[in-house]
Amino acid sequence: MSSTQSPIPVSTGVVFQARGVRKVYHTGELDVVALHSVDIDLNAGELVCLLGASGSGKSTLLNILGGLDVPSSGDLIYKGWPLDGSEENTLTLFRRNCVGFVFQFYNLIPSLTARENVALITGISRNPMTPEEALEMVGLSGRMDHFPSQLSGGEQQRVAIARAIAKRPEVLLCDEPTGALDVTTGIAVLEAVERINRELGTLTVIITHNAAMADMADRVLHLSDGKIVKSYRNDVRLPAAELKW
Numbered sequence: 001m002s003s004t005q006s007p008i009p010v011s012t013g014v015v016f017q018a019r020g021v022r023k024v025y026h027t028g029e030l031d032v033v034a035l036h037s038v039d040i041d042l043n044a045g046e047l048v049c050l051l052g053a054s055g056s057g058k059s060t061l062l063n064i065l066g067g068l069d070v071p072s073s074g075d076l077i078y079k080g081w082p083l084d085g086s087e088e089n090t091l092t093l094f095r096r097n098c099v100g101f102v103f104q105f106y107n108l109i110p111s112l113t114a115r116e117n118v119a120l121i122t123g124i125s126r127n128p129m130t131p132e133e134a135l136e137m138v139g140l141s142g143r144m145d146h147f148p149s150q151l152s153g154g155e156q157q158r159v160a161i162a163r164a165i166a167k168r169p170e171v172l173l174c175d176e177p178t179g180a181l182d183v184t185t186g187i188a189v190l191e192a193v194e195r196i197n198r199e200l201g202t203l204t205v206i207i208t209h210n211a212a213m214a215d216m217a218d219r220v221l222h223l224s225d226g227k228i229v230k231s232y233r234n235d236v237r238l239p240a241a242e243l244k245w
């Protein structure tokens, strides 16, 4: 994945292949096995929900998919590129060019407007949309010059989503994106994610504790004790606007 390569177009087919992915955290005397032997294929354009109890390994898996961490053993391949950490440059370029992250807390810079928060990313990306385009995609055209303190939690999260997708990543990884929000605001955030997935064809993985959100996914993966114990497809995706919890 050299830095001189042209931008990777949004593709069809398998984006991630995980085979026997295992993650062990060594903390003092204790080894914690966070992932046992995870095998999954994630496909271009899919919207995937990761469900599971606290401690089941969801964030560990998401962090490994996003190149923030690497497996202790097993293989994770992104479109032919091994993400095993043997070449730090590959992981850095992968994170910079191919992945957008959204976390439960928005991590916006308080002294910058919505537009300026997004521009931080568009300024260093290879083929970005403009901050205005990104903010329009999340329904915030009218709030571009507002500071985070002038926006609700849900609006701040939508700025964070605009920041994550402005570089047109192939993959959008969301860790509890509605965890800090009430239902109505959470649904507005999910509608933004749904629109991005549909219009940009971004492979989207959402971690949630909220089983109701599974209905908006193409595919649902249940983790328990570091293993995928159940996996199913929805024949029809429920629009985020129709979710209830």
Ligand SMILES: Nc1ncnc2c1ncn2[C@@H]1O[C@H](COP(=O)(O)OP(=O)(O)OP(=O)(O)O)[C@@H](O)[C@H]1O
Pocket: 025, 026, 027, 032, 033, 034, 052, 053, 054, 055, 056, 057, 058, 059, 060, 061
């Ligand atoms: N840096 C770390 N060092 C040691 N153990 C860790 C570390 N990160 C996670 N773990 C352990 O790995 C296991 C899986 O954690 P992980 O955060 O992936 O679960 P999770 O399903 O995302 O949980 P939650 O829903 O509470 O966020 C847990 O037992 C956790 O304590």
